[in-house]
Amino acid sequence: MRSFLHIALCLTLLLVPWGVAADEKPVPLWDVSLGSKVLSTTVSPNGAYVAAGTDTNGAMRLFDGEGNQVWELPTGSPVFQVSITEDGRYVAGASDKVRVVDRNGEVTAQIEDDGYFAYSAAISPDGKHVAAGFDNQVFGVYSVNGFAEWMGTLGDDAASLALSRDGRYLVAGSKDDNVSFFADQGTLLWSYRTGETVGNVALSPDGGYVAAGSMDRLVYFFDRDGTLLWKYDPGERIFGVAVARDGERVAVASGHTVTLLDRDGEELWTYDAGTTVFSLSMTPDAGMIVFGTGGNDNRLVALEGEMINAGENRGAVATPSFSGPEGEENGSEYLADSFVLSGTETEPEIAGPSDGASVADVLRRTADADAKVTVRMTVDAAWVAAHGGPDRVKIAACLPDENGEATTDAEVVPTRFVGYDPDDRLIFEGKSPYPLTAYGIVAVTGDAAPMGAFPAIPTLAIPPDA
Template sequence: MKLTWLSSVENAHDDSVWACTWVPATDDRQGLLLTGSLDETVRLWRHNDGLARVNTLTGHCLGVVSVAAHPSGRIAASASIDSYVRVFTVDGNDTIATLDAPSSEVWQLQFNPQGTTLAVAGGSSASVKLWDTAEWKLNATLSIPRPEGIKPSDKSGNKKFVLSVAWSPDGRHLACGSMDGTISVFDVARAKFLHHLEGHNMPVRSLVYSTAPLDKRVLFSASDDGQVHIYDSEGKTLIASLSGHASWVLSVDASPDGAAIATGSSDRTVRLWDLKMRAATQILTNHTDQVWGVAFQPPGGTGVRNHLLASVSDDKGISLYSYS
């Protein structure tokens, strides 16, 4: 497995780029890259020989910190530290819904694999809200419980701040990463907390489940402690800890073939990790500032053998790589 640099866009936004995801292809359009920036905009990009900007979408009054694409490829959502989530059509930029999340900023969001629910991490509200995508009504609020051993009198409210969310491949479970380093796993249908996954001692910035058919219980986490953890999310077991980044690990994503993960870090690098070797096989240094997001294009966009990886950074740029 290998990442090959294809192209970069300098000054892709007017400020730091903190979020990226791929919008699935539709019958009449190829897949697009969606990016969100502290310049308060969301931008869409088409890949041909390089990245070409398709549209700039506005609507937030503070920086955009997370973006998510619906499995249909028709709609997407952006979250901002202005405490609002904007849901919009990808091709027309029509606002479908505006989800209010006071009194807490929204940090990360993700549609479930079926496209029926949008999970929104509520930051300092210490909860994740589940929104029905048919009528955009609030279905449930999942409150992050206090880890065992912490007394109610402890001044740890800020430690429960929710930073990251990830859906299991079947949509049954939702994992949430918090400021205190714990990961909470929920049964979504019952809106029930199941257990914590422990091992990190600093904020968990990013989570993703494995894409390998036989490893659907496997969860990857990225943390400010510089570690990438591999968990059996149902067995509550830490399988492995991957070391190598020199600073915070801000983002993690799983390759479409399930054989690798990519990470972005405040050490300004993107790393490709071989999951069999449990080691980084490539270190890419295209960015000049911390890398906030990495995202593999899902299957179906670029053929069977080659897939795209995008990375975004505080340097305002986007880099694109071929994964093969």
């Protein structure tokens, strides 16, 4: 009988899309009793892995997508925040220290600061960076192996942290009532003061939107530039927030309820858990929401969400036209491999797709189509070495014409080397003063110093022992 029901359920799942319509009430996908208050939860983007941190005696736990426990790691202290990579390979947890644990339940790195408790931890979805916040106001970003990339201090302890997919952006909620937004190497881009301690923060995967839950019982929603888009008052203390991709959905845990909001802060539905909801997380497509309860009933629950339609992204921009082949792989729609540098008489050394040249990321500071752009590009290490090293490599932006279309005239923009991608290609970042256009990698001669006003990457202190 059980086999028949299991087959029927599987057939039903094949026929019914994952997620509920806005006018329907969500239903639990699975529900697990943990025996201790669930202080923190996190879910991988595809819902295949869920991690939780518990209170009494403290433990980090990993579950598969059906609620079966994969491993449990006792910590001896409450686990205040957990965070998982997009492939479920690593889970980071904040307790007496920050621990990075692999899929087999083995601790691969530990991050400490002079014995101070860790109140917050986040791992970038790409698995390369870990953020940690301690109860001495110190916070920072580390490699997944536990080596410091940058560190700083806040006005008070960081109660919650969130990282963008590539670890480039970090948002911190702190006990001095502030939401603070940092770029790579710890550059503070903006800060906003709420009415009380900011105990929960969340960041959309691309770092474009921020949600913050404050003990003043308000949810604050910002864009990347720190513009407050709206506030939401659930009427109860807030214990968790989560943001879907492009800010299309925001989930809120407050009191006994889980509420799903649209990008304008309007309620889509509310689910009553029957007891206090202490933690919350959501997949980037909003198709699955995971929450943890405490008090009289300590449970970890996976809830059916409302999956975002693929075409619902309102931030899409038109791709510029330019000479040269276009494609869809490796950012080639923005890649220019044939152009002339303005003010030069010699043809530049240009890296092409066969040299590993690609546009890895294009970022606008605002949604304005005429806004300035920051672009990240990759190129093979062999090409860089053959052309004089990273100091000789620059990003060039094709100059747009009066119609906004890219021309074959290009200009070198302020550029710096920022790291390596998973294929060991070098990543360079450039700041273009022009609207979205096409970009190329060139090798320059003469003065190899970075061009333009680009902040230097600071020299780091010796990292703490891993």
